[in-house]
Amino acid sequence: MSEVFRLYGTLEPPANSEYFTIGQMSFKLEEGALRHIKVGGIEIIRCIAFLVRDRDWGTLTPHLSLLSSKSDDTTFSLRLEAEFETPTAVLNVSIFIEALHDKITMRAEGIPNGIFETNRAGFTVLHPARLAGHPVSVEHSNGSIETSTFPSLIEPWQPFKDIKALTHFADGLAVDCKFTGDTFEMEDQRQWGDASYKTYVRPLALPWPYTLSQSQPLEQSVSITWHRTGKRQPESNNNSVLSVSLFPETAILLTPKDAMQLIKHPVDIRQVSPQRLLCHVDATTVTTAEFFEAYAKLQAVMPNFVYDLELICGFEEPPSLELLKLRGAMDTAGFKPESVMLCPAADKISTPPGSDWPKCPPLEEIYSASADTFGDLIRGGGMVTFFPELNRKRPPLEQLDFVSHSLCPIVHASDDISVMETLEAIPHITRSARAIIGDADYRIGPSTIAMRHNPYGQRTFPNPDLNRLCMTDNDPRHGAAFGAAYVIGLATALADSGVTVWTPSELYGPRGLNGPIIKAISFLARCAGKPIHRATIKNDLAELIIGPHKITANLTGQPLGGLGPFEFEAS
Numbered sequence: 373m374s375e376v377f378r379l380y381g382t383l384e385p386p387a388n389s390e391y392f393t394i395g396q397m398s399f400k401l402e403e404g405a406l407r408h409i410k411v412g413g414i415e416i417i418r419c420i421a422f423l424v425r426d427r428d429w430g431t432l433t434p435h436l437s438l439l440s441s442k443s444d445d446t447t448f449s450l451r452l453e454a455e456f457e458t459p460t461a462v463l464n465v466s467i468f469i470e471a472l473h474d475k476i477t478m479r480a481e482g483i484p485n486g487i488f489e490t491n492r493a494g495f496t497v498l499h500p501a502r503l504a505g506h507p508v509s510v511e512h513s514n515g516s517i518e519t520s521t522f523p524s525l526i527e528p529w530q531p532f533k534d535i536k537a538l539t540h541f542a543d544g545l546a547v548d549c550k551f552t553g554d555t556f557e558m559e560d561q562r563q564w565g566d567a568s569y570k571t572y573v574r575p576l577a578l579p580w581p582y583t584l585s586q587s588q589p590l591e592q593s594v595s596i597t598w599h600r601t602g603k604r605q606p607e608s609n610n611n612s613v614l615s616v617s618l619f620p621e622t623a624i625l626l627t628p629k630d631a632m633q634l635i636k637h638p639v640d641i642r643q644v645s646p647q648r649l650l651c652h653v654d655a656t657t658v659t660t661a662e663f664f665e666a667y668a669k670l671q672a673v674m675p676n677f678v679y680d681l682e683l684i685c686g687f688e689e690p691p692s693l694e695l696l697k698l699r700g701a702m703d704t705a706g707f708k709p710e711s712v713m714l715c716p717a718a719d720k721i722s723t724p725p726g727s728d729w730p731k732c733p734p735l736e737e738i739y740s741a742s743a744d745t746f747g748d749l750i751r752g753g754g755m756v757t758f759f760p761e762l763n764r765k766r767p768p769l770e771q772l773d774f775v776s777h778s779l780c781p782i783v784h785a786s787d788d789i790s791v792m793e794t795l796e797a798i799p800h801i802t803r804s805a806r807a808i809i810g811d812a813d814y815r816i817g818p819s820t821i822a823m824r825h826n827p828y829g830q831r832t833f834p835n836p837d838l839n840r841l842c843m844t845d846n847d848p849r850h851g852a853a854f855g856a857a858y859v860i861g862l863a864t865a866l867a868d869s870g871v872t873v874w875t876p877s878e879l880y881g882p883r884g885l886n887g888p889i890i891k892a893i894s895f896l897a898r899c900a901g902k903p904i905h906r907a908t909i910k911n912d913l914a915e916l917i918i919g920p921h922k923i924t925a926n927l928t929g930q931p932l933g934g935l936g937p938f939e940f941e942a943s
Contacts (some may be wrong), residue, residue, distance in 0.1 A: 400786070405419055537551065559572070626652065628659075711749055764802065806869070
């Protein structure tokens, strides 16, 4: 087994990064993007990149060609050609990068060879999540200036629109970003797990997908300048609002097919010994009764687990009628879960800004019917998808015993650094969720690197070549050393949130129990209910001290802290 495959589950090598310094300014060049732009060691911009998204919001991987480059102690310049391909056309983009000690400029000129369909094509600028609560001024296209702050709690909609330029203030620096070539706006990207605020091209209120043609060449630019102000803003307090002392119970997701296989091979779950099994039922299918029967058979064979039901309903008929039929099928089968987490099928699809909400009965009606039908069970709501959907459609708390949502680190980017950086955003998500749900029971649903369902497009993306791919249902890193380190990082990031149940894996399949993640989840499952003494992620090391146990993980592909790449140790 090659070292690359052991670490990443794929033979595709990690992205190559080059590090540059000009005076006090430094940055990394990676796949045509500038990352971790720092001044005096302080990160001012997380990333500047030219990105193209397809009609399903998948991020297209370009073919890059280096045309020219020059760098010394005072200047840096680069010219790239990028080819973005769809089934119908290729978009050819020339990217120019220039950097001095006090300025960075990126320009792009693009033209397709036919009708090129896209949801977004242009520059993206990421401001680091640590700027939450810090001052920012926004210049709009009419010349007006808006004075505000980066949102502390995660904004469900765009915090700033119609951006011509913006200036943020932090760490004694004023950092100016200017944009040309199109209309830019910002979204609070933390809600998807990205540790950043994203300023992107083309307002979401405009129709998408849209087309680029040869008659309208694309021209855009971004320039970054900075200067010292002598003022240092106080650091924002983004700690969780709860003081949590106990580590959550571990659940594993399974389907009815998984249940029947587990009956034959009970060792498959005993190798991690979770406290709970999360049983998935999609009632929009025609085999609901068979689903309940499969879980009932498993429950009879393995009665010592707590069984939770994740129930998705189409609600083509009144909720009271549909739920009554489902309860009848469940009781007939003999399946007896402790809890039911109910989610309308309409809410499996995200409703972005400018879109019409899908047809769905009011949540108050749905959860009132759930209380009538499942009154003897612990009842939950929220989303089987991710926090943005919960943030934009908040459930009626008075009718629920718990609230849940899932997490996924490859919505917008899939490179190794970006995936691990999503751990920075987890406290922002849980703090914002707590602001919505108060002290209600809080659970985290299935949260794997790969995506089980794509709320932003028509499908998840197949990955037969096992590459690093956004919104894929099969990420090879899950079953490699990388996946084990990530799950320990996730547990660490969640430790302060008050979460009572987390679901870090499915039972079988590409998001299932395979590889080093088994040992990591097994150890963490044993920690359920034990007091948390320490939970930190610092300098790319995750450290958890729970009861008498300690677990430490290296979150990088390089030796660090006495641990090998993505290695962890537990005692």
